[in-house]
Amino acid sequence: KNQVEQSPQSLIILEGKNCTLQCNYTVSPFSNLRWYKQDTGRGPVSLTIMTFSENTKSNGRYTATLDADTKQSSLHITASQLSDSASYICVVRSMGGGNKLTFGTGTQLKVEL
Amino acid sequence: DAGVIQSPRHEVTEMGQEVTLRCKPISGHDYLFWYRQTMMRGLELLIYFNNNVPIDDSGMPEDRFSAKMPNASFSTLKIQPSEPRDSAVYFCASSSGTSETSYNEQFFGPGTRLTVL
Numbered sequence: 133k134n135q136v137e138q139s140p141q142s143l144i145i146l147e148g149k150n151c152t153l154q155c156n157y158t159v160s161p162f163s164n165l166r167w168y169k170q171d172t173g174r175g176p177v178s179l180t181i182m183t184f185s186e187n188t189k190s191n192g193r194y195t196a197t198l199d200a201d202t203k204q205s206s207l208h209i210t211a212s213q214l215s216d217s218a219s220y221i222c223v224v225r226s227m228g229g230g231n232k233l234t235f236g237t238g239t240q241l242k243v244e245l
Numbered sequence: 246d247a248g249v250i251q252s253p254r255h256e257v258t259e260m261g262q263e264v265t266l267r268c269k270p271i272s273g274h275d276y277l278f279w280y281r282q283t284m285m286r287g288l289e290l291l292i293y294f295n296n297n298v299p300i301d302d303s304g305m306p307e308d309r310f311s312a313k314m315p316n317a318s319f320s321t322l323k324i325q326p327s328e329p330r331d332s333a334v335y336f337c338a339s340s341s342g343t344s345e346t347s348y349n350e351q352f353f354g355p356g357t358r359l360t361v362l
Contacts, residue, residue: 166350173355173356174355174356175249175336175338175353175354175355175356176288176336176353177353178350178351181350221287221288233290235287235288235289235290236287237286237287238287
């Protein structure tokens with residue numbers, strides 16, 4: 133069964149600090165992996181997409197990594213800001229036709245002063 | 246473009262009542278998705294359409310749920326009769342094409358928060 137597990141479930145950090153969110157998946161065959169940011173009361177917004185051949189991709193202060201061998205991805209946030217407070221959702225697409233997306237339950241990040 | 250538009254943003258209803266959620270996808274997008282989000286289960290795909298045709302409705306929880314897409318710019322998700330366990334945030338998303346190795350991003354609407362008393 134395709135599954136996506138994220139850790140930690142929630143995280144509180146001080147403004148300016150770095151943090152790393154984890155995503156482990158069992159989706160097969162793998163097509164790509166996206167990280168979404170979901171602000172409270174809003175829909176998810178894509179941060180990065182990673183394919184099998186990509187190890188690292190950055191989007192401003194967000195850097196995603198992918199290890200397709202161990203089926204793990206991480207999202208690293210540098211110099212956190214209050215506006216980074218949100219839920220971060222890992223979504224993995226499988227190949228094989230149709231729209232086969234498996235969603236993680238997300239990591240709730242809170243950045244405090 | 247205004248993005249994906251959903252209405253209403255909030256809906257409070259009593260058990261047994263009919264609820265209709267509405268969605269206008271981004272113009273030109275040929276895929277439309279309905280999701281439900283709860284704290285316990287996260288985001289779950291209910292149904293998706295391609296060119297107004299339902300492709301996969303295996304996520305629809307039961308016969309009380311139905312979805313239609315009469316044209317390329319409008320879709321509805323209906324719950325009849327509603328139950329307290331249907332309380333959740335319902336998202337509509339649209340995208341431009343998809344394939345087995347699709348890079349196509351799904352753009353989400355702001356969601357409808359449904360509370361069934």
